[in-house]
Amino acid sequence: MYPKVFRDYAEHRRQYGDVSVLPTPVFFYGLKEGQEISVDIDQGKTLVMRLQGRTELEEEGQSKLFFELNGQARMVRIDKAGAVKLVTHPRAQDGNANHVGAPMPGMIVTLAVKAGQKVAKGDPLVSIEAMKMETMIRAERDAVVKQTHVRPGAVVAAKDLLVELAA
Known part of the structure; x- marks a missing residue:
């Protein structure tokens, strides 16, 4: 009926x-x-x-x-019904050496690189703060920064893509 x-x-x-x-x-x-x-x-x-x-x-x-x-x-x-997510970050792909992901949820404090910049192994890329502790994420190899996906003040989840490197 x-x-x-x-x-x-x-x-x-x-x-x-x-x-x-x-x-x-x-x-x-x-x-x-x-x-x-x-x-x-x-x-x-x-x-x-x-x-x-x-x-x-x-x-x-x-x-x-x-x-x-x-x-x-x-x-x-x-x-929440009808809520719009304000910020969504792409996820870092597991096993992709060009993706630098967030090791834990937190807030981005500093972004030390920009697209096109050359970085050497050990250079600082991003600083993330969680539970009043700041962690510096460093380059694991020599590379060129292809793209940054975050800015200072952004809140990220674990494994969110922060920086993309080129060979």
């Missing part, structure tokens, strides 16, 4: 599974901090969930949720 409604329902069920086991307020509004619920997912199988806290990641358009699932601490990142 209502084919679009059924298609939407079937797509939601395919993507999220059977959400009818969730309490209605939790389905519509989510858990409140410190709130605990139990959900029967099958006969004799119950999940106990408690939201411990959340962190808003505005630049990434996400929230980081910290929760317990049956007593085990967990963390998950959730995309």
Whole structure:
């Protein structure tokens, strides 16, 4: 009788599974901090969930949720509906000697090179700060900087591409 409604329902069920086991307020509004619920997912199988806290990641358009699932601490990142990621960095390819990736998440403090610049092994490329510690990323070989992908003040995730080298 209502084919679009059924298609939407079937797509939601395919993507999220059977959400009818969730309490209605939790389905519509989510858990409140410190709130605990139990959900029967099958006969004799119950999940106990408690939201411990959340962190808003505005630049990434996400929230980081910290929760317990049956007593085990967990963390998950959730995309905010309608949020636009402000900054996205390409990922460094594993095994590509021309890609210099971020060794850890952090903020770029200094960018010591620019495109076209020659660098020798050991020359500083980028300085990254994480948890009040600054790490200098240095060239692993003699090369020419093909392109830089970050600027000072940028927040990067682990393995984001910082500098691209040419042979």
